[in-house]
Amino acid sequence: MKKEKKNKTYTIAVCGVLTALAMIFGYIESLIPIPVPIPGMKLGIANIAILTVLYAVGPWEALIINMIRITLTSMMFGNFNSFLFSMAGGILSMLVMILLRKMNQFSMTGVSVAGGVAHNIGQIGAAMVIMGTSAIIYYLPVLLITGVVAGIVIGIVGAMVTKRVKLGTKLEN
Numbered sequence: 001m002k003k004e005k006k007n008k009t010y011t012i013a014v015c016g017v018l019t020a021l022a023m024i025f026g027y028i029e030s031l032i033p034i035p036v037p038i039p040g041m042k043l044g045i046a047n048i049a050i051l052t053v054l055y056a057v058g059p060w061e062a063l064i065i066n067m068i069r070i071t072l073t074s075m076m077f078g079n080f081n082s083f084l085f086s087m088a089g090g091i092l093s094m095l096v097m098i099l100l101r102k103m104n105q106f107s108m109t110g111v112s113v114a115g116g117v118a119h120n121i122g123q124i125g126a127a128m129v130i131m132g133t134s135a136i137i138y139y140l141p142v143l144l145i146t147g148v149v150a151g152i153v154i155g156i157v158g159a160m161v162t163k164r165v166k167l168g169t170k171l172e173n
Helices: 002-031 047-056 059-077 080-103 108-131 135-164
Strands: none
Touching: 002 047, 002 059, 047 059, 047 080, 047 108, 047 135, 059 080, 080 108, 108 135
16 A cells, blocks of 8 residues: 555656656747747647656656646746647647557657647647638648657657656556
């Protein structure tokens, strides 16, 4: 019983630290101007922490942490529209990454790429609903390319971090 309680406390602490890290990464990224004429395009370095949670802690913790990160980051640095776009992309991305992770057929980089692409699809879907136009769909090919590139970078870095970070033995709730 004591070991189970300690493990649960440890998991909560690790999740708290990785949530804070994801928020810090998101804030740092918001300070770095990307010299491209595509509004809203970013690398998504906060997802390094989310991938680490997905692989080292578990899928539902990763989903919850991502939703908390999006909510808090939007409240502190964004607006309601950025919250809606990020949440739509974040939820779709997490569901795709959780599914692919459970299939155990893809590398972390492959899961990350699929997550980046799904995030952009979710954001475009939210934008179409909020703006009431399907014209925004023409933006999707460019975002898909950036999602693949960002997914590769985040996947490679996430794999290196997850391999080197010692979170104890496999965490279980």
